[in-house]
Amino acid sequence: MTPRIVLTVAALTIREASRRRVLRALLGLTVVLLGITAFGFSRIDAEFSGLTTGEAMLASSVVLNLVMFGLSLIAALGTAFLAGPTLAGEIESGMALSILARPVRRSDVLVGKWLGLAAFGSGFVTLAGLAHLLVVLATVGYWPPNAAAGLALLAAQTTVLLTLALLLSTVISPMASGMVAVGIFGATWVAGVVATIADMLQNDALARVGTVSRIVLPTDGLWRGAMNAFQDPGLLGRAADAMVGHPFLSQAPLTPAYLTWVVAWMVLMLALAATIFRRRDV
């Protein structure tokens, strides 16, 4: 590994992301989402002022997680459509030719791309997520118990998805790889929801679907960890039975073993992508 090459390519990737229309689209969507958040929470504040704080807290937690889900969806779409076309698109257009003819190892170029995309995606999610939390704090005075961990997990979720998109872009066409990545992302989220409902119904076979999907693509697992970090910890204790299986509340924080798996997963995917990319004719 040559740090000079990795960092040069990473810087190039960040510059590309910030100079292309993707960034403007992401910013636009984020601003819209911020507006919705501000409006929604001011309504909650108005409606619930007469009710108990427990109910207000529940509503706030659910709505916050809903909003964060919207944000993670924007980030996922944005980065998947940035990462998807990157290698495949550059090979198709011929842009990769002059770069790869330089004294560079292909794995260095790949890792540089990944690093740049991960920095961009994580940076975006962290900043936009923080903006949302501040809006919630200003409107209803709620601050999540574990904001930093929640944001970090959202960033990790984005990184996992763009790793998948990058891997796909070494094998399939530019647009398809972004689309497929988002499709798989959606499917694992649905599998996760199905599994929590299955848990509630004590259907083991169905619950296993969720477990497997969380291992195959860790986005949903990370997302559940992030939700857990954003919601009020007293919530589940107080209304536990009603909350089981709720798609926008989570039962438990993440285990260190799962986080280790996430890291291993990313390394594995990158190694696989590098192996494919190294053999590819451009």
Place this chain on the structure above:
Amino acid sequence: MGPLSLRPKARPADRPADVDQELDLPASPALWCSGLAKRYGKRTAVDGVSFTVGRGEVVGLLGPNGAGKTSVIKMLLGLVSPDAGDVLLLGEPADHPRARARVGYLPELFRYQPWLTAEEVLDLHVRLSGAHVPAARRRECLAWVGLSDRSSGRVGSFSKGMQQRLGLAVALVADPELVVLDEPTSALDPVGRADVRDILVALKERGVAVLLNSHLLGEVERVCDRAVILDRGRVAAHGTLTELLGGHRVHLHLDDVGPDALRRLAAAGRVEHENGSFTVTLADEGDLAAVPQLVSDLVTLGVRVHAVEPRRMSLEDRLLGILRTGREGAQR
């Protein structure tokens, strides 16, 4: 400068002395490949191609569409993995990225990051190459290809020809010792083509080796020392231009040719004659400058000179000839 001299005439101030020493050695050629082969599915694109480009030599890679020129070039640069064969770039095995450190490349499909400016594209390539090229040299390089007034313009706003000029600058910017150009003038106007010719001559003077793929044979004829002709994935012919074209010839119509005059003719080159018509293939390759002296000597020896006609087979005729013979041979 003579086409065979491998030494650079003048060493540019910034070129380290050891490069010249390297050129003094018979050592490694700029490019060596042997037995290159590539199949795409069932179609054989390249089949056992071997050739060499010496240090400071300009070699043309010629052939009809689909002959496999671009495939060969991509294999040389590690962009396409060969099914068989070996490549050495500047003496290093090409499967190591280090071998490409002093190699510049203009792809046939030239496209550069549209969101960067021309200057930024050069900066990027300098960084990737690991060379130290001061900012002034980078600007010089842009000026060389005629882009100095668009250096801070986004590549996305460039015309096709301007992008190809940028591609040339990219190929030249990191102090290359070998430059591989895949149809460098395909998008250029006549002025641009003349510019490229000047650049090639300048590279030759600096002792930079060039592998040039072009369909513009006039251009190749003017700048190349040698040519490799590919046809259907194989080397159909190769050699110096003199070997390929048979050198310069002079047709002379003469009377009263005595033995002394015959000897004088033989000294100038290989002589064929029939009645009063003499054809001399000049020994001193490439140079017609010897002709006036020859004529004046013949006159002094009492020969009556009716006509003098310098002639050379064009590369185009020769290429067509080679390809036709190859096709007929294959059909039989």
